[in-house]
Amino acid sequence: MEKYFKITLAILLLLTAGWSCSSDFPIDEDGLLITSRGQCYVSNFELLGSDFQTVRSKAPVIDTVAQTINVEVFFGTDLTNVYPQFSLVTDAKLDPKITGKVDMSDLANPRQWTVVSGNRQVRKDYTVNITIQP
Amino acid sequence: MKRKYFYNHSIWLLTCILLVSACKEDEYALPTLKPGLQNDAIKRTLGPNVAGLDIEFAYAMAIPDNEGRLTSARVEASIPGAVGTWLENNSYHTDGSGDDIPTQMGEPTSTSGAVSEMTFTRDTVASTLRYYYIIPDEARGQSVSFKFSATASNGQSVSFDMGPYKIAKMEMVRLLTAVNNAAAYISIADMTIYDAAGAAANPDKIDLVYLYRAAPASFAHALVSPAAEAQYLPGVTLPAGVNKSTRVRKAWAIKDFHLAQTEVGVYIDDLDFERLDVSTSPNFAINMKAESGAWVETADGQYRAYIYVNSVNNGGQSMTISMKRYSMN
Numbered sequence: 001m002e003k004y005f006k007i008t009l010a011i012l013l014l015l016t017a018g019w020s021c022s023s024d025f026p027i028d029e030d031g032l033l034i035t036s037r038g039q040c041y042v043s044n045f046e047l048l049g050s051d052f053q054t055v056r057s058k059a060p061v062i063d064t065v066a067q068t069i070n071v072e073v074f075f076g077t078d079l080t081n082v083y084p085q086f087s088l089v090t091d092a093k094l095d096p097k098i099t100g101k102v103d104m105s106d107l108a109n110p111r112q113w114t115v116v117s118g119n120r121q122v123r124k125d126y127t128v129n130i131t132i133q134p
Numbered sequence: 135m136k137r138k139y140f141y142n143h144s145i146w147l148l149t150c151i152l153l154v155s156a157c158k159e160d161e162y163a164l165p166t167l168k169p170g171l172q173n174d175a176i177k178r179t180l181g182p183n184v185a186g187l188d189i190e191f192a193y194a195m196a197i198p199d200n201e202g203r204l205t206s207a208r209v210e211a212s213i214p215g216a217v218g219t220w221l222e223n224n225s226y227h228t229d230g231s232g233d234d235i236p237t238q239m240g241e242p243t244s245t246s247g248a249v250s251e252m253t254f255t256r257d258t259v260a261s262t263l264r265y266y267y268i269i270p271d272e273a274r275g276q277s278v279s280f281k282f283s284a285t286a287s288n289g290q291s292v293s294f295d296m297g298p299y300k301i302a303k304m305e306m307v308r309l310l311t312a313v314n315n316a317a318a319y320i321s322i323a324d325m326t327i328y329d330a331a332g333a334a335a336n337p338d339k340i341d342l343v344y345l346y347r348a349a350p351a352s353f354a355h356a357l358v359s360p361a362a363e364a365q366y367l368p369g370v371t372l373p374a375g376v377n378k379s380t381r382v383r384k385a386w387a388i389k390d391f392h393l394a395q396t397e398v399g400v401y402i403d404d405l406d407f408e409r410l411d412v413s414t415s416p417n418f419a420i421n422m423k424a425e426s427g428a429w430v431e432t433a434d435g436q437y438r439a440y441i442y443v444n445s446v447n448n449g450g451q452s453m454t455i456s457m458k459r460y461s462m463n
Contacts, residue, residue, distance in 0.1 A: 050415065051386035051426065057352070074352040076366065076420035081383070103414075133352060 028120060030093065037091045037118030042126055044087035045069045050078055050101070057133040069128045077132065079105040084113075084128065091118025104130055171197045171290040175282050178264075181391060181401040182302040184458075185274045188218070189267045191296060195284040196260035202288035204239075204254045209265050212279040212298070214248040216270040221250035225261040239263065275303040303404050304460040306392055309444060312344035314451035319343055319376065320357070322430060322437045325459055330373050337375030341432050342382070342441075345370060346451040352421045355446045355453050357382060357428055359417035366418040378433040381412040382419040385427040385440075393442035393456035394425070407438040407460035422446070422453070436462055 025033045041064040049055040055077040061070040073079070081101045086094055095114040104111055110129045116122070178190040195204060209221050221243040224236035239261050243252040250265065267280070279297035307325040312318055319333035320326075320342040333340045343360055347353040347368060358366045361379035389397040412431045419428045424446050430439045439459040446453050 049384060051384040053386050074421065075350050076352065076356075076418065078384070078416045080414050080416070133350065 032093060033091070033118075034120050035091045035118040037089070038122055039089040040092055040115050040117035040122040040124045041089050042069060042086055042115060043089060045071065045128070046085040046087075047071055047073065047104075047130075048083040048085065050081040052083070055082060067124050067126045069126055070131070071128065072131045072133055075133045079103070079107075079130065084111075086113065086115075086126075088115055089117075092116060095123075104128070107131075167198055169198060170201065171195065171284060171286045171288075171292045173282065173284050173292045173294050175280075175294045175296050177296065177299075180398070182304075182403040183269055183278075183299055184302050184304065184306050184392060185269045185271045186216075186306060187269055187392065189269065189278075189299065191265040191267070191280065191282070192262050193221075193265055193282045193284075193294070194260075194262040195292065197286045197288075197290070199259050202259075202286040202290070204258055204261055204284065205287050206251065206253050206285045207261070207263055208249065208251045208283045210250075210281045210283075211248045211267055213270065213273045213276065215245070215250075216268040218266070218268040219250060220245050220266055221252050222264040222266070223252050225258075225263060269301055273301040274305070276301055304402075304407060304458050306456070306458050308393065308395075308456040310455050310457070312453045312455060314344065314346040318345060319373075320441075320455075322380070322432050322439050322457075322459060325457060333376050334373035337373060337377070340373075340376045341378050341380040341430070343367065343370060343372070343376075344453055346448070346453075348448075354420070354448070355422045355443070356418065356420035357422060357430075357441065358420070359433075361433075362416075362418040366420065379417045380433055381415045381417060381431045383412045383415040383429040384419045384422070385429055387425075388427050388440070388442075389425060390427075390440065390442060390458065393440070393458060394444065402440050402458050404460060406440070407458075410438050412438075438462060 025035055028034050042062055045060040045062060047055050055073045057072045057074050080103045082104050083101055084098055088094065093116050095116055107130055110127050112125050112127050115124045115126060173195040175191055175193045178192055183189055195207060197204065207221065223238060223240045223243050225239050226234045226236055229235050239258060240252050240255045243250055277298035277300050281293055281295055283291060283293035285291045310327050312320060312327050317327045317329045319328040319340045321328060321339040322341045323339045328336060340360060342357045345356050345358060359378060359380040360372050360376045389400050390402045391397055391400055410429055412429055422443050424443055427440055427442045430441060437459055439457055442456045444454040444456055
């Protein structure tokens with residue numbers, strides 16, 4: 001009797017463990033949850049200089065329809081070594097990833113980043129246009 | 135069955151007894167006085183050891199009252215200290231307010247070469263003396279060790295070794311004042327600031343030009359290479375031959391204690407210069423603020439430096455800077 005009880009308990013434990021480990025959402029190649037959210041936009045943008053202080057002279061203008069971010073930076077900003085920071089809608093991610101300083105000194109060819117929605121079905125390319133404060 | 139219960143109860147009882155006995159506190163007893171002359175030392179200064187600054191130690195020595203009195207203390211450095219190195223003739227204790235209270239132990243000490251010595255004139259069995267070793271320039275990049283020793287009236291002697299301590303290779307200069315259109319030419323090689331005449335006499339040693347411009351507002355106080363674009367040197371006529379292009383990277387919140395003398399625990403060391411990479415940095419830094427700084431590499435790559443801005447004065451159009459410099463050779 002005791003033997004049957006132990007076996008039943010062990011099976012129940014295994015089933016519980018297996019059930020608790022199963023996920024509701026799949027995981028993408030970055031280990032991030034792929035959710036049901038389809039929103040795909042940039043909510044805020046910051047640009048830091050080599051001293052990790054902002055180089056913006058005023059608030060960025062983010063156009064989620066035209067998919068552009070217009071930023072004006074201080075005169076004399078070292079644009080070869082800046083750190084862009086994107087704030088995205090929930091569950092979205094950025095491609096390519098920003099892993100360190102970025103060279104944004106080529107003003108004629110503005111840099112682009114792609115925002116990918118939480119469900120990974122929507123991709124939107126955002127262009128970051130930089131102007132220098134006169 | 136009875137035996138099983140007996141064993142179970144016995145184990146529980148033993149566990150409880152062990153727990154109770156393990157928690158019993160030993161009664162406090164006064165520590166036993168070690169016989170003979172004893173000594174100990176601590177290093178009181180923190181951070182990298184930079185030539186020109188001191189390394190401070192506290193050297194403590196004591197002997198039981200019934201065995202004798204302290205007669206002398208001595209420190210020997212492996213490299214003779216610079217002028218100002220001395221073994222203090224006061225012993226200190228801390229009062230209720232936390233202040234150090236000195237008690238004179240002997241006549242002012244003598245330092246000869248690498249040795250500092252003091253002879254006790256006060257009748258004492260315990261003393262803590264402070265030793266200030268001024269790091270000589272010739273010790274840069276080397277290691278220095280110290281041998282502290284003491285003697286007692288009963289003939290006993292003890293010694294205590296401290297170190298070795300690495301002496302930083304970098305050099306330092308503090309509180310230089312740069313003035314717009316006057317003493318504005320900064321030389322990393324000479325670690326000084328020249329006026330136009332001095333710059334004209336040493337054109338190959340001028341790495342940066344200090345200038346202040348009220349407009350645009352984001353210009354303000356700037357450190358600009360002589361070879362920078364003209365828009366970063368508005369209204370500046372450089373002395374003949376002043377044409378170096380020095381890489382500059384702005385920094386913030388790096389308030390090195392030696393340079394700023396306000397924050398404890400932040401130090402720039404040789405390693406920071408060895409790992410510095412300003413190869414992609416521009417040759418100018420404008421809008422420098424008080425307490426900011428700039429990592430710099432000279433055009434020939436011979437020197438790397440960190441320039442800390444101690445203060446700026448918009449009205450006086452000036453900037454007070456301090457500098458640590460590291461030679462790459």
